[in-house]
Amino acid sequence: MARILPTSAFHYLLVISSLLSSFSMISVSAEDHEFVKSMDPKLLGLKKEKLTHLRLYWHDVVDGPNPSVVTIVRPLSNSSQTRFGLIRMIDNALTQGPEPSSKLVGRSQGFYGSASQGAVSLLMIDNFAFIQGKYNGSAITIMGRNSIFNKVRELSVVGGSGVFRFARGYALATTLSFNVSKSDDAIVEYNIYVLHY
Template sequence: MARIVHITVLQLLLISSLLSSFSMILVCAEDYEFVKSVNPKFLGLKKEKLTHIRLYWHDVVDGSNPSAVTIVQPPSNSSKTRFGLIRMFDNALTQGPDPSSKLLGRAQGFYGFASQEDITLLLSQNFAFVHGKYNGSTITLMGINSIFNKVRELSVIGGSGLFRFARGYALVTTQSFNASKSEDAIVEYNIYVLHY
């Protein structure tokens, strides 16, 4: 025969309070597993260093084998700044400004004409290195590139391989630009990157 259990309001409040405390303990335990501090040595990180990298970025828009292709055309009523045009690129990164100089890596990303007032690009790219001790490592750069300014600055926002936890900046200077015909460009990058 079933017994009827009578619970007072005080007992109900006590049980409710205990269950609530227990669930908070479980949530706190879950948060600890989700986010916790880690000693950098656990990841093999030693002393942070500053590295300077100088290389040349080759944007080839014209010809039979372009490295930059338009993926979005601006509307027909667009401004003189080409606002809205977007290009995807896989550009050579070389040791010198000559396109035949030693290949150090590839710049892979996109740029979009992002201003209605002047020719300014929103640039997002990974520098994927294929030579030397940084082979297989990447640096990620992003920022606004007002291409007619003598020197522009982009942010280093991350990296992989030997550039894990990378941060820094790049000074960007156009070496050559064929504005009237091909729009091909050679750009010097001086990158200052903090990494482990």
């Protein structure tokens, strides 16, 4: 059977509890909370930085029964040569070879938008998420300007996750095929040079 405390005992417990809470708040607020502090990379298990080169093939499928691209925003004017304002979300295959049937090594997930009124130039924000081998579950984040009619374009590696934590570097994009007159489908070779631990 539960024992009910007299009112005075209950108040006594409330006062003690309140005092203990106040004391702990005072001791916490007296601690020194730094916003930024230097750290030894070894504390995170980081050893020697290495340079990795990855060559992948990016398949942008806009048309057909299984598109990997969804148009989110259409350009305001169909007469615009640059399609300024177009935004597309992507979940493109990344393969080991240029053929669509080549081994799938990851997915390119992100978006691109036509960001220039004077030339065909895309703003790309793209996560290359890997699903094979030692990079399975890791990703590289690429961002930058992609003037798609230039033979080779350079974009920045701005970060990564998993094996690619603290990643930085650059990616070179070269278009192998682009069906500009009909579907906008494209295959692009990416050579990525990434520094990571």
